[in-house]
Amino acid sequence: MNYLITIIGPTAIGKTSLSIALAQHFGCDIISCDSRQFFKEMKIGTAVPNEEELASATHHFIQNKSIFENYTVGDFEKEAIVKLDKLFQKNNILIMVGGSGLYVDAILKGFDSFPEIDSQIRDEVRLNYEEKGIEYLQNQLQLLDSDYFNFITETNPQTLQNPQRMMRFVEVCLGTNKPYSSFLNKEKNKRNFTPIIIGLEAERSIMYERINQRVDIMINEGLLAEAEKLFPNKELNALQTVGYRELFHYFDSNSEDSRLLGNAIEEIKKNTRRFSKRQLTWFKRTEDAVWFDYLTDRKVIIKYIEKLVEN
Secondary structure, eight states, X not given: OOEEEEEEOSTTSSHHHHHHHHHHHHTOOEEEOOTTTTBTTOSTTTTOOOHHHHHHSOEESSSOBOTTSOOOHHHHHHHHHHHHHHHHTTOSEEEEEOSOHHHHHHHHTOOOOOOOOOHHHHHHXXXXXXXXXXXXXXXXXXXXXXXXXXXXXXXXXXXXXXXXXXXXXXXXXXHHTSOGGGGTTOOOOOOSSEEEEEEEEOOHHHHHHHHHHHHHHHHHHTHHHHHHHHGGGTXXXXXXXXXXXXXXXXXXXXXXXXXXXXXXXXHHHHHHHHHHHHHHHHHTTOTTOEEEETTSOHHHHHHHHHHHHHO
């Protein structure tokens, strides 16, 4: 039997170090499902594992794409499942780690299936968006599927600003005369592995302090220069993320006032803390996840996993 040990939890909680410890113990590879660590141009701001960590275990899907590629969660699912099938031929235990809930779900459960939508409806939705803006899509989703609109608002409000995903939600509602959410959580694709899901958590004050420290480290390691290099491409979808957006706003101001830079850094910390709350809300819905305090001795977690694997 194959086992995919999946480590979930908010940002800066220690998922990377635990994944490496488990990979070394079980002698296996690590699959990353962090939706921003895929991109090779975004190293510092996405907290990519350092060279020592990467050398400690074999990692896959780390800095393997460019921000100029249109890489979706569907693309990741297809590529990752092929990679998992190949790796399971050598080892029946693999590690998956990352803070992107949608990408974790894509591997563990697969996507829900949706009916084909008439191209005329898709064109109408796109035209309305181009004429009326993102507010049109937000209002339509709230009208056609208030449950899903409220769920997004609570768990991942950034999605409400993503025109591609919002157009998809609306076109499904209009094309089927059913709420988008009615197609979710149906029978998922079968997988050739059993997931063992480990969640890491901490007191909120500790979690926030770790986030603040991580941002300070990123700044010291050169995040400002990295963001400045990416600034000409700020409209790319891959760059619509915390840590870069705030610095792009600072660059837009054309000011060298150190106070404005300080404000941008504080915004990164604040928005990362908000993001971590949304991550935790998403991951707490994960069925069969067993949660450990981030300081739990690795031996305790290994013993828990070994008991499941032996049975």
